[in-house]
Amino acid sequence: MLKLEKICKYYNPGTVNEMCLFEDYDLEVEKGEFVSIVGSNGSGKTSMLNIICGSIPLDSGKLYIDDREITKMPEHKRAAVIGRVYQNPALGTCPDMTILENMSMADTKGKPFNLRRGTDKERIGYYQELLAGLGLGLENKLSVKVGALSGGQRQAMALLMSTMTPIDFLILDEHTAALDPKTADTIMELTDRIVREKQLTTLMVTHNLRYAVEYGNRLIMMHQGENVMDLKAEEKAGLRVEDILQKFNEISIECGN
């Protein structure tokens, strides 16, 4: 379970440009929930993910994972239980290293990065099996550098790598936004499959209302640092894009975008 308690976050504090993003923001995410988060630009979606992951500091408030406070825990320590896929496909993989080396690194997460062989030869078959599951033919390109792959292929690998070792949360930060519509669909289906298989608690920020409605079992719409809509389980089950589109237009027009 993930809990955000009375979160406050200001940008440019003490200057004329001071902007309050969150004031006493609360959120609870239950184990096994797949939350889609939508909202206009500047509504705080990505900032919230950054706060959860520890990428940006908090002004006040508390964060808990299963009753354990993590407010002060540095980003890399939180990453032990969090898998994150970014909007930019380049951030989830290492472009100068081969597919095999990248897979090996992801497999070593949670274990010591010591002087043992970087790639365990006995695991290669397992990696190929995982890559074959992507259906992109990457299992036959183990010695190709990841930098030579397309954005969609890289994002698929990033997704695979971030969920390879056991994690408590999967954080998806507009992870289909930089892809063409067809590749985005493929990645989204893959995401759904992995989340179901591993029963991951997931937070997904997206600009694609269709994905938000189609996938996941909870939908949050954010606006100016608040949840203006929060639909769970059965409320969300019968939801159609048109139902949230009107609300979304209202808040968008209000902001002028």
Added chain:
Amino acid sequence: MNSTVILGIFEEGLIYAIMSLGVYITYTILDFPDLSVDGTYPLGMAVTAALIVLGVDPILVIPLTFLAGAAAGCVTGLIHVKLKVRDLLSGIIVSIALYSINLRIAGTSNLPIFSKETIFQNSFLGSLVPAALTPYTTVIILLLITVVCKLLLDLYLRTRSGYLLRAAGSNDTLVTSLGRDKGTVKILGLALANGFAALAGGIMCQKQGFFEVTAGTGTIVIGLANVIIGTQLFRHLGLVKATTAVVFGSIIYRACVAAAIGMGMAPGDLKMITAALFLLILVISNLQKGKVKKHA
């Protein structure tokens, strides 16, 4: 060109190759322009001279110089990571401080060890090597040390820790995602790099027979030139590993410098030659990059 000059090219090229392996770690792998080598290279010399004067076994001195350099590299890393000082400035701070520290360690600005036994000159070698081979002992020993250093680095870069180091240079967000502190990885890389630089300085000290406090000036320029020549020249030959290319680059660079001196330049012009050659290499490698882009 006579054989002494050619031997000299290989000897110095091989020593600078060890230092360049360190520069390869920071400049190419970590993408960190580390100027501390200007201080850690002579640090290796100072430690070596001081320890040999104290009577420490010259072979044991080699790993000790590596450790001394690694410690200095850690300081550069800590200044950059913990005190959030920019990469270039962290290196400059450490290299300036090391000038004084090197003087303290050696106790003087010029410490000769001619009369002492070194890895190149000792009674064991004297009894073992036949007279005909004597001119080549130094270069053979150097080749051995350089190849061992290169192979150890190759091995390291294939370990889990080595993978993380490579990832830190190319995408440090991934290091964080893997649950590791990217700062620690950078510090480790700087420690290794400066370990190599100091080790090279120590070997140079044992070969030339003295420590000289100003010997480090321009080390980084030589190191960068070696790395860039090596990686640019051998990039297209996929068979050669980057570390091997760096070793070749060092020898080629040394040959260029020797050729310039052979054309009648004075030893005092050496730094000028170094700088001019480095500039030439940078310009050529920029032109090459432009060509590649146009073709693509």
